[in-house]
Amino acid sequence: MRPVELGQAEAHRKLATLNYQLDRRRAQQDPRGSSISRGSASSRTRQTEDKRKMPSIKKLRLAMSEFYLSLIMLQNYQTLNMTAFRKICKKYDKNLKSEAGFSWYERFVLKSTFAMTLQLDRMITDTEDLYTEYLANGDRSKAMAKLRVPPLGHRTPPVHVFSAGLFLGLFLVGAVMCIISYFSLNLSPELRYTFVSLFRGPISGVTFGFCLAINIKVYENVGVNHVLIFEVERRSALGAMGSLEIASFFGYMSTLSILLYLLHKEFFIADPNFIPLVQLAVVVVLFVNPVPILFYSARMWLLTVMGRVLLSPFFFVNFADFWVADQWTSLVVSIVDHYYLVRFYVRYFLDRSDAFEFEPDYAVAVIKCLPAWFRFAQSLRRFRDSESKSTDYLINALKYFLSIGEVIFATIQMQTITQYTELFESPWTWAYITICIVSSIYSVFWDLLMDFGLFRVWKGENLFLRDNLVYPRWLYYFVIVENTLLRFVWILEFVLVYQDVLAPYNGKSLICFSEIVRRFFWNFLRLENEHLYNCGQFRATRDIFITRLDPQEERFLQSVMDKTEDLARERRDKKYF
Structure with a gap:
């Protein structure tokens, strides 16, 4: 037929x-x-x-x-x-x-x-x-x-193109002004430290937003059906231009906040520490706003997925659920920074003497474990719901279990380091290094073999890749090298901090933005692999399962x-x- x-x-x-x-x-x-x-x-x-x-x-x-x-x-x-x-x-x-x-x-x-x-x-x-x-x-x-x-060649409404271009231009100008101001102003070391502590989280979030906008634009250009993969309503899908508009708007708002903070005396602002709070409040209000405006469908979709991630063990896991949880594992430093931001304002309003201390506490350890826990719980739930009971889900769960172990050993090592005269005298240091090496190797193999579906061809022009490729061949080889190196970037951070080349806080900044870059390229190949799977299953629309009919109803x-x-x-x- x-x-x-x-x-x-x-x-x-x-x-x-x-x-x-x-x-x-x-x-x-x-x-x-x-x-x-x-x-x-x-x-x-x-x-x-x-x-x-x-x-x-x-x-x-x-x-x-x-x-x-x-x-x-x-x-x-x-x-x-x-x-x-x-x-x-x-x-x-x-x-x-x-x-x-x-x-x-x-x-x-x-x-x-x-x-x-x-x-x-x-x-x-x-x-x-x-x-x-x-x-x-x-x-x-x-x-x-x-x-x-809407037709496949449906053009983005001009208002969104104009808004995206306007905010992107304002953001670029504001970003240049922020860089010039930061390096040209005679700021005290205390103010610089507080500035970086308060704004690293929002800056990393904006950077991640621009990366996602580029991801979506590439998906649209090469034909990766991300709308189907994420099971988004096609008639109200955000699209690359909408994503760029959102990222540019929040980026521009961040540059305004930074300039007001750095130049608060010129603007006659007595207390600049409230500026990041205003920015955070605006972001939260716009995001959870229940009024059907400002990309309402996209916001409600993301809120729904986030709710399913937070309650991972209790819901059937869709692709969008574990994809969002995977993004969170790359935003751990940014999430912790926002916790520091909230903790700072709680202490600041209580007029505590330790308000300007941005040192980790036990809550930081719990927060660092949460993204890995969500993925761990999702993997177990997928194993429970799968008919084949594939061990791949359990093997994937082990990867996130190792990530939780990294946080636990790092916390113990940090709390017990004062008991030793040298860093490497502590057995917890060696335990931390060992589990990080095992976890990194494990994650690299899982990324390349399972998430990307590579190393399926061992001869010919697609050597080490697979038969079906969407992107240029060079990109796959680049991602293999890039993903492997950035999985081990923690070694560079460890050495630089140990040799006093970088302060610990700047070392975490290196980890934060390196992981965002790694996730940026990971998203290309992960969704391509899922897209090829859908093509192999001849799947072009969402599967909406309604009530199964009984034999009598089947005959009718x-x-x-x-x-x-x-x-x-x-x-x-x-x-x-």
Whole structure:
């Protein structure tokens, strides 16, 4: 069976299933108004069972929306095939000065099964009618607003392009002014230390935001379907320009805060320490704002995913869930910096003498463990939910268990170092170094073999890579070297701090931005690997699972499908003259 025919057959069954579920829901709301209710619910027990299995309105809307998207994609695929045959035949006739290509096109292509658009067009119309009747209260314009799919070449609205360009330009100018001000002003060492302590977290967050914007832009250019991978609503997906707009806005806001802090005397600001607090408050308010403005869908999606990550053991784990948790493991230093920021203001408002001390405490150790714990719990949950019970999930969990061990040994080593005259006299120092080496080696192998799917080919032009590549070949070799080196950057930090070349705080800055760079390239290959997996599974839309039908309902559904096909055949064969 050809792909188009197979797709239409599967779509026909899905449409019948959705129609049946919508009828069941209406029957539940009005038992006397539906033939399905009278035929299938013969007892109070059966009605209770149907109510228990009934999919929610929200899930039905989502299922109808994704099904409509799949129909449009199938229609586009059908059109693409027709266009390809037409152009091939046209080129044939042009080069050979004949009409044989056009004749063959009319005789075989136009009469082939995949060229028949009647059934697909009817399913699209039926889906629109069902959504209008059952889910939009008869309002067709409202239904089409929910169903309409933007074209693949849909351009970004000019207002977002203008805003992104405006804020990006302001950010670049502000960043240059911040650098000049920091190095040209005669700041006291105490003020410089406080400045770095208060602003490193926001700066690293902005840097990470720009990296994500570049990631998304590259995905769009090379065809990596990140919208499907993250299971985002295609009609309201953020896109590269929206991501750049957000990153540029917060970047510009950070540069304003930095300039106000460094030049507070020129702006007659008596206490500059409140400036980072204002910036933090604005970010939080804009992010959790419940009003449907300012990329509302993207914000709610991210808040939902973050909530699922925080409750990792209790929810089924989707790709977006463990991807966000993986990003957090690279933002540990930034997360700790924001904890320092909150702790600073608590102490500052309490007028404590240790307000300006940014030394780690036991809460820092717990915070450092949290991202690794979330991924550890997710791996165990995925093992529990998987039918195959693959040990890969347990092996992945071990990687994050080692990360937690790193934090524990580092904390013990830091708390007991005063008991020894030399750093390397402490057994906890050697325990920390050992577990870091094991964890780094383990992580490198997992990145290259599992996350990137590399080292599948051992000869030929794709040596050490795999058969299917989306990016230029050189990028993979670069990422192999870059990812391996940055996994061991902690050794450089350890040596530089031990030799007093870097202060411990600056050493953490090196770790922070190195890990952001590593994650930036990791995101390219990880999503490419997931995209290739989806292509191998012929998956182009989200899988929305509604209630499974029992055998009696399956038989009823089959009869409905047969009846629909008979009516369509009668309509097609009916002679009017």
